[in-house]
Amino acid sequence: MQAQHTYQKPGLGCWLKAVWNKLAEEQEWRGLASEDRHRIAQDMALSDGDLAALVRNGGGSAELEELLARRAAAGKARLAPELLRDMQHNCAFCAERPECRDWLATNESAGAPAFCPNREVLAPQG
Incomplete structure (x- = not known):
């Protein structure tokens, strides 16, 4: 489960x-x-x-951790460690963090919202 x-x-x-x-x-x-x-x-x-x-x-780590947890729960492959550093940097300096928190609170899907700078990496692929 x-x-x-x-x-x-x-x-x-x-x-x-x-x-x-x-x-x-x-x-x-x-x-x-x-x-x-x-x-x-x-x-x-x-x-x-x-x-x-x-x-x-x-640092935006709570938002990124939630996005990564949703990705893992959807059965997606783990991301390469070298990607995580860039993703952490993107989240830490993202101007959309309040919107991200709202999106996380109202949306349970894997992936990321359209405004997310890590959207392409987090997209639920195959």
């Missing part, structure tokens, strides 16, 4: 916890020396500005 994956909008308690965690992350980020932040960015193959934006805006 396969587990059903459905994205649900978080309630108030989840939202408050997320805000609290976000504030703690930002405080920790600001507490790092600039050379440490730069080294972390280099390790992740990101610019300093891109890494700062990720910390500020979050």
